[in-house]
Amino acid sequence: MTPAPPKNFHTSNPETETAIDRTIPDFPAAQLSDEDKYFTHHKPPSYLPDLEDEVKEFIEYHQRNTHKRIVLVTSGGTTVPLENNTVRFIDNFSAGTRGATSAEYFLENGYAVIFLHREFSLLPYSRHYSHTTNCFLDYMTEVNNKVEINPQFADEMLIVLRKYKQAKESNSLLSIPFTTVNQYLYTLKSVSQIMEIVEKKAIFFLAAAVSDFFLPQSRMPTHKIQSQESGGKLEVNLEPVPKFLSRLVDNWAPSALIVSFKLETDNSILIKKAKNALDRYQHQLVIGNLLQTRKKEVVFVTPSGENSWIKLTDDQISKEVEIESLIIPRVIEIHTQWIENK
Amino acid sequence: MTPAPPKNFHTSNPETETAIDRTIPDFPAAQLSDEDKYFTHHKPPSYLPDLEDEVKEFIEYHQRNTHKRIVLVTSGGTTVPLENNTVRFIDNFSAGTRGATSAEYFLENGYAVIFLHREFSLLPYSRHYSHTTNCFLDYMTEVNNKVEINPQFADEMLIVLRKYKQAKESNSLLSIPFTTVNQYLYTLKSVSQIMEIVEKKAIFFLAAAVSDFFLPQSRMPTHKIQSQESGGKLEVNLEPVPKFLSRLVDNWAPSALIVSFKLETDNSILIKKAKNALDRYQHQLVIGNLLQTRKKEVVFVTPSGENSWIKLTDDQISKEVEIESLIIPRVIEIHTQWIENK
Numbered sequence: 001m002t003p004a005p006p007k008n009f010h011t012s013n014p015e016t017e018t019a020i021d022r023t024i025p026d027f028p029a030a031q032l033s034d035e036d037k038y039f040t041h042h043k044p045p046s047y048l049p050d051l052e053d054e055v056k057e058f059i060e061y062h063q064r065n066t067h068k069r070i071v072l073v074t075s076g077g078t079t080v081p082l083e084n085n086t087v088r089f090i091d092n093f094s095a096g097t098r099g100a101t102s103a104e105y106f107l108e109n110g111y112a113v114i115f116l117h118r119e120f121s122l123l124p125y126s127r128h129y130s131h132t133t134n135c136f137l138d139y140m141t142e143v144n145n146k147v148e149i150n151p152q153f154a155d156e157m158l159i160v161l162r163k164y165k166q167a168k169e170s171n172s173l174l175s176i177p178f179t180t181v182n183q184y185l186y187t188l189k190s191v192s193q194i195m196e197i198v199e200k201k202a203i204f205f206l207a208a209a210v211s212d213f214f215l216p217q218s219r220m221p222t223h224k225i226q227s228q229e230s231g232g233k234l235e236v237n238l239e240p241v242p243k244f245l246s247r248l249v250d251n252w253a254p255s256a257l258i259v260s261f262k263l264e265t266d267n268s269i270l271i272k273k274a275k276n277a278l279d280r281y282q283h284q285l286v287i288g289n290l291l292q293t294r295k296k297e298v299v300f301v302t303p304s305g306e307n308s309w310i311k312l313t314d315d316q317i318s319k320e321v322e323i324e325s326l327i328i329p330r331v332i333e334i335h336t337q338w339i340e341n342k
Numbered sequence: 343m344t345p346a347p348p349k350n351f352h353t354s355n356p357e358t359e360t361a362i363d364r365t366i367p368d369f370p371a372a373q374l375s376d377e378d379k380y381f382t383h384h385k386p387p388s389y390l391p392d393l394e395d396e397v398k399e400f401i402e403y404h405q406r407n408t409h410k411r412i413v414l415v416t417s418g419g420t421t422v423p424l425e426n427n428t429v430r431f432i433d434n435f436s437a438g439t440r441g442a443t444s445a446e447y448f449l450e451n452g453y454a455v456i457f458l459h460r461e462f463s464l465l466p467y468s469r470h471y472s473h474t475t476n477c478f479l480d481y482m483t484e485v486n487n488k489v490e491i492n493p494q495f496a497d498e499m500l501i502v503l504r505k506y507k508q509a510k511e512s513n514s515l516l517s518i519p520f521t522t523v524n525q526y527l528y529t530l531k532s533v534s535q536i537m538e539i540v541e542k543k544a545i546f547f548l549a550a551a552v553s554d555f556f557l558p559q560s561r562m563p564t565h566k567i568q569s570q571e572s573g574g575k576l577e578v579n580l581e582p583v584p585k586f587l588s589r590l591v592d593n594w595a596p597s598a599l600i601v602s603f604k605l606e607t608d609n610s611i612l613i614k615k616a617k618n619a620l621d622r623y624q625h626q627l628v629i630g631n632l633l634q635t636r637k638k639e640v641v642f643v644t645p646s647g648e649n650s651w652i653k654l655t656d657d658q659i660s661k662e663v664e665i666e667s668l669i670i671p672r673v674i675e676i677h678t679q680w681i682e683n684k
Contacts, residue, residue: 079433085607085633087551091421091433095462120437126478136468136478137506140491140499147499149482149489157482157489164479209429213576223608224633232582234555240574265427266565291427291566 075099076118096121213238417441418460438463555580
């Protein structure tokens with residue numbers, strides 16, 4: 001089915017903005033869920049309609065021409081602005097390494113990738129040359145009044161460039177940005193509803209670090225918070241972000257394979273929290289990881305009750321094997337099973 | 343004079359960490375200022391001694407060989423971690439455009455530049471190719487199995503590369519990073535004390551967006567804040583960051599020209615707040631700017647009481663003139679006056 005375009009977009013009329021979206025039958029007006037309340041009280045980003053057009057075109061292209069499986073990879077941290085003219089915001093630690101790296105391995109395994117990422121976080125392929133201590137220009141050198149690639153980097157760059165051009169020329173990678181948690185939530189909702197046409201051939205690979213808290217629009221000051229107020233102290237009271245994963249699983253993308261991440265810093269609660277998420281949202285896979293060791297080990301927690309660890313060996317670590325090169329094939333196996341069993 | 347190395351570094355002994363630094367005579371033990379209390383209650387970053395060595399070497403090189411004036415440019419926003427194993431933090435909006443661009447114009451005007459910047463924010467020269475919507479690899483193309491610069495970007499890149507290599511080869515640019523407000527404050531203190539040897543030939547050009555608030559180490563939770571605590575809400579209570587500018591002006595760098603920035607979003611309070619800063623800290627120049635118009639107009643507020651605006655004309659805007667190309671020569675004029683009058 002082609003979903004109806006999400007309502008409440010394009011409007012600045014407060015009456016139509018609080019209209020109830022009757023396309024979601026489970027939540028009649030009298031019992032609006034927290035998630036639906038969120039969308040009635042917060043405006044969509046103004047660019048969303050254009051972005052929806054891009055996503056539709058991308059998906060239709062693959063539906064018509066390549067019949068590829070499609071994965072939405074979310075990546076990077078969301079911000080929670082503390083002011084309307086944003087000077088200060090709360091952020092979630094994430095350079096986007098997991099998401100950008102995973103996107104590459106999905107592409108290499110034949111998936112079309114929608115890469116929903118924090119603006120200026122790492123991108124597939126270019127990640128090899130950004131957010132490093134090397135300046136971009138350190139890869140360059142001047143030869144006979146011409147800029148050339150420094151020979152010591154040239155061979156590896158050719159390999160990366162070819163993969164990048166391949167992804168671009170085959171129209172297999174669509175990158176779309178977000179900054180705030182509000183932009184993220186609206187975009188996830190739109191993209192997932194558009195992607196539902198792909199049904200079980202879709203994966204949602206939710207690697208973004210989404211804030212658990214937000215400051216409601218109604219309480220946000222217009223201007224920069226002045227530090228002399230309240231004796232120079234700052235008290236910030238944030239509300240919980242509604243649990244959109246249940247909306248995604250139940251309503252927006254009920255046919256897709258949904259993979260969420262659980263990042264903790266305390267080893268003793270990691271598995272329990274991953275299982276809780278699975279129980280609560282009834283999706284297919286939680287990948288657990290600790291901030292301290294996330295680049296060398298993760299645990300797959302599935303409804304079957306088995307916890308399956310993926311750990312890099314010392315040999316793999318010394319050879320700079322990326323753990324995503326092991327994670328993604330395993331996710332794809334689970335996806336293949338999912339498609340066969342549906 | 344060569345300042346004594348800052349105390350309290352290198353130590354993890356709680357007793358020596360709270361020892362009073364007797365090198366600052368104005369604040370005896372009984373009347374520790376907020377700034378001094380800050381340093382006794384917060385640990386320096388572990389990498390600080392190495393960084394101090396780099397700065398000393400850089401300054402000594404220019405003292406011995408080039409006799410250049412030296413500017414410390416600070417750039418980008420500081421973070422305030424909300425957890426010890428940091429997942430969440432408060433950030434200040436800043437890509438680092440003002441600082442990175444200003445650093446280039448100081449270099450072109452013969453200054454040696456210490457560029458104290460938020461890690462992964464914009465850097466002088468490479469800024470032309472990062473944080474854009476273009477991927478790094480879009481500047482590249484493959485010709486005969488070799489990576490080459492796409493011809494449409496090659497000419498401009500050659501100009502930028504030459505300036506970058508010139509800055510590097512003349513050892514005129516030292517880039518040092520920070521992330522948290524604690525790292526920023528310790529580094530500013532160390533660098534300014536080392537720079538005092540340059541006396542009046544030094545400028546402090548403080549373009550970084552430094553948090554006005556912080557969470558004291560003593561109140562910081564070790565692990566990721568759990569969202570189910572207190573019904574999913576989050577209450578953050580922050581303390582005011584002590585006013586280090588007075589310490590810089592009075593103690594750390596009393597001979598240098600000190601330029602601070604005032605960024606507001608509300609036009610009606612901009613000048614007043616700039617004047618207040620000048621009255622309070624008794625330094626030489628506040629550059630005021632509004633978030634909304636900061637790329638096309640700024641105001642110089644000086645102790646003389648005159649407010650002098652720098653505004654790009656429509657013609658300059660259409661030609662993409664950078665406002666820093668007007669700001670920096672004006673700052674240098676003020677610096678020349680400062681040197682002559684001292």
